[in-house]
Amino acid sequence: MQFFFEIAITGLLSGLMYSLVALGFVLIYKASGVFNFAQGAMVYFAALAVVGLMDQGLPMWAAIVGAFGVMLVVGLATERFVLRKLVNQPPITLFMATIGLAFFLEGLGPLLFGNAVRPINLGIVDEPIMAIMDKIGIGISKFDLFASGTVIVLVTLLALFFQKTKVGRALRAVADDHQAALSLGIPLQHIWAIVWGVAGFVALVAGLLWGSRNGVQFALTMTALKALPVLILGGFTSVPGAIVGGLIIGASEKLAEIYIPPVMQDLFGGNFGGIEGWFPYVFALLFLLVRPEGLFGEKHIDRV
Numbered sequence: 001m002q003f004f005f006e007i008a009i010t011g012l013l014s015g016l017m018y019s020l021v022a023l024g025f026v027l028i029y030k031a032s033g034v035f036n037f038a039q040g041a042m043v044y045f046a047a048l049a050v051v052g053l054m055d056q057g058l059p060m061w062a063a064i065v066g067a068f069g070v071m072l073v074v075g076l077a078t079e080r081f082v083l084r085k086l087v088n089q090p091p092i093t094l095f096m097a098t099i100g101l102a103f104f105l106e107g108l109g110p111l112l113f114g115n116a117v118r119p120i121n122l123g124i125v126d127e128p129i130m131a132i133m134d135k136i137g138i139g140i141s142k143f144d145l146f147a148s149g150t151v152i153v154l155v156t157l158l159a160l161f162f163q164k165t166k167v168g169r170a171l172r173a174v175a176d177d178h179q180a181a182l183s184l185g186i187p188l189q190h191i192w193a194i195v196w197g198v199a200g201f202v203a204l205v206a207g208l209l210w211g212s213r214n215g216v217q218f219a220l221t222m223t224a225l226k227a228l229p230v231l232i233l234g235g236f237t238s239v240p241g242a243i244v245g246g247l248i249i250g251a252s253e254k255l256a257e258i259y260i261p262p263v264m265q266d267l268f269g270g271n272f273g274g275i276e277g278w279f280p281y282v283f284a285l286l287f288l289l290v291r292p293e294g295l296f297g298e299k300h301i302d303r304v
Helices: 002-032 037-057 060-086 091-113 130-136 142-164 166-176 178-183 187-216 218-234 239-268 275-290
Strands: none
Touching: 002 037, 002 142, 002 187, 002 218, 002 239, 037 060, 037 091, 037 187, 060 091, 060 187, 091 218, 142 166, 142 187, 142 239, 166 187, 178 275, 187 218, 218 239, 218 275, 239 275
């Protein structure tokens, strides 16, 4: 049972890392109804900006501030030169535009900052906390705990931003109905610019954490795929859903990797390793059949 809890806790903490990427999708989808296929590329681009500026001799704190400025420019430029030109276009057109943006950022990042695999050292080692290990015998990584705390703080700040600020209330109005928000005098373009800027900041935090764990490399663009099952479970418009979905996916994939292969080998023989890579997508597919809108998504009722 102790081993079970250790695996489950590790999965929950890893799931919060997935939630961080999913948050970027949720923010943009809530405000514009656009599934931002470029979110993974934004994570990669932000991490590249940090290590690229550090290569120029900047200390880490200055490189992070500079990278935040770069991501603000990316977000504002995306709204100004892409989304603003496509207002009132079909959603598929906006989706295709984000695919083009993803390829653009994936090419521009290495061109500006280099494509060598480089580490980001946040000063947090990925090793068990010995005090917890000695007391209850469960290995919890210092890095996982730090990353989880970072995600919780970020989500709390975003929740306060949405609920307590004038801009946050305007964003929720835009999310509910674009035309109604425009009729009330809410500047749609300004709201979109703010949302893309916030999504750029979320991508920067995700890039720092994932880059610290796996190194800054092109594979960071694939973190977006890990966020898809999280979005399906939690709902594409829910910030709390991104967190809950991440926790479920993180824990279930770790437990599946440990407990499913022995059962499958007993039944069918052979090797059934690597379940962690595909289990979240199968789980999300089965969940779609039961609740397509997600746990916290809005139900759509067809009227005849």
